[in-house]
Amino acid sequence: MEAFYEELCKIITKENGVLREEPMKNHTTFRVGGPAEYFVTVSVTEELQEVIRLCNRCGVDWFVLGNGSNLLVSDAGVRGVILRLAGEFAQCEIKENVEDGTAEAVAGAGMMLSAFAMALAKKGFSGFEFAAGIPGSVGGAVMMNAGAYGGEIKDCITKAEIVTADGEVTILNAEELELSYRHSILMEKKGIVTKAWFSFPIGSKLYILSNIEMLNRKRREKQPLEYPSAGSTFKRPEGYFAGKLIMEAGLAGKQIGGAAVSEKHCGFVINKDHATATDIYKLMQYVTEQVEAVSGVRLEPEVKLLGDFSV
Ligand SMILES: Cc1cc2nc3c(=O)[nH]c(=O)nc-3n(C[C@H](O)[C@H](O)[C@H](O)COP(=O)(O)OP(=O)(O)OC[C@H]3O[C@@H](n4cnc5c(N)ncnc54)[C@H](O)[C@@H]3O)c2cc1C
Numbered sequence: 001m002e003a004f005y006e007e008l009c010k011i012i013t014k015e016n017g018v019l020r021e022e023p024m025k026n027h028t029t030f031r032v033g034g035p036a037e038y039f040v041t042v043s044v045t046e047e048l049q050e051v052i053r054l055c056n057r058c059g060v061d062w063f064v065l066g067n068g069s070n071l072l073v074s075d076a077g078v079r080g081v082i083l084r085l086a087g088e089f090a091q092c093e094i095k096e097n098v099e100d101g102t103a104e105a106v107a108g109a110g111m112m113l114s115a116f117a118m119a120l121a122k123k124g125f126s127g128f129e130f131a132a133g134i135p136g137s138v139g140g141a142v143m144m145n146a147g148a149y150g151g152e153i154k155d156c157i158t159k160a161e162i163v164t165a166d167g168e169v170t171i172l173n174a175e176e177l178e179l180s181y182r183h184s185i186l187m188e189k190k191g192i193v194t195k196a197w198f199s200f201p202i203g204s205k206l207y208i209l210s211n212i213e214m215l216n217r218k219r220r221e222k223q224p225l226e227y228p229s230a231g232s233t234f235k236r237p238e239g240y241f242a243g244k245l246i247m248e249a250g251l252a253g254k255q256i257g258g259a260a261v262s263e264k265h266c267g268f269v270i271n272k273d274h275a276t277a278t279d280i281y282k283l284m285q286y287v288t289e290q291v292e293a294v295s296g297v298r299l300e301p302e303v304k305l306l307g308d309f310s311v
Helices: 002-011 045-058 113-123 138-144 205-222 242-248 277-295
Strands: 018-023 035-042 062-065 071-073 078-085 092-097 102-108 157-164 169-173 191-201 259-261 269-271 304-306
Touching: 002 018, 002 035, 002 045, 035 045, 045 062, 045 078, 045 157, 045 191, 071 277, 078 191, 092 113, 102 113, 113 138, 113 205, 138 191, 242 277, 259 277, 269 277
Parallel strands: 035 078, 062 078, 071 304
Antiparallel strands: 018 035, 092 102, 102 191, 157 169, 157 191, 259 269
16 A cells, blocks of 8 residues: 555645544544544645545545544544545635625635634624534535524535545535435435535624524533533434433433443433443444333434444
């Protein structure tokens, strides 16, 4: 694989743009995960395309990382390339349409949702407050159709630029992205969001900023933000709340190794005390079995698993 590494380094000119055996625990909000064989930071679309094509030629797997806030990486780590989007991917542009008072905003997939939400709020554009407290990137949020407090990406996105599994650039409009509850087309058809366009109505700056503050306060009150986690571990089953089902199964505070079901919010599995990815995985499995036994409802993970979990 030395030849592959050398080729990668020719594409990525940024200093420290190609790291080997980089611990993924440094790049996930669970703070767990073994080493990534190659951890590659790309700054422009052409670099990304070239890396994808190189991987395809050499039969090397690749995976795109956002902020690692919905990700459980195995303790054994990941073979292949982990791609992180920085540089031009971490910027946004907001243009006001004076005729109808709306904003067209384009955000790079590597930009944090909180930063994008604040940029919009400061210009007085409303409708993205729901995302300000979600600790993900724009790309990860499009992929997951992230949502909170009655809002979701689907409500405001107009189109997205995608680098396909062949390394081609294409544009998908909102409909083609097939966004639904925690779902997008990218879950069936591998591709990388590089940027996304949104449309927002004009609002009152003061109201938008206080709305963000209020929603963030709600999060701090209800969620165990003092512990590493990946947010809601399980999807909301139709007609139920995962957290409530977990509580009713008597699992609040249940611990396996260093992983625990949060007592503050049972929908969160937290890294309570130096958990391993295996602890978290085993607890997720245990919760799934127990909830099904008690309520007959089968929970599905919202968190994405990466690496080998066969133990
Ligand atoms: C404390 C906490 C609170 C949370 N609250 C919420 C909430 O209220 N609502 C909610 O929806 N989620 C919530 N989450 C979960 C998480 O923040 C979201 O799912 C977020 O959208 C994930 O974005 P990310 O950039 O961290 O993606 P990652 O975790 O890095 O990746 C998640 C998936 O998206 C893919 N992906 C990432 N970037 C791209 C890209 N550019 N193109 C294509 N695919 C990509 C990855 O390959 C992976 O499959 C919370 C998490 C935490 C830790």
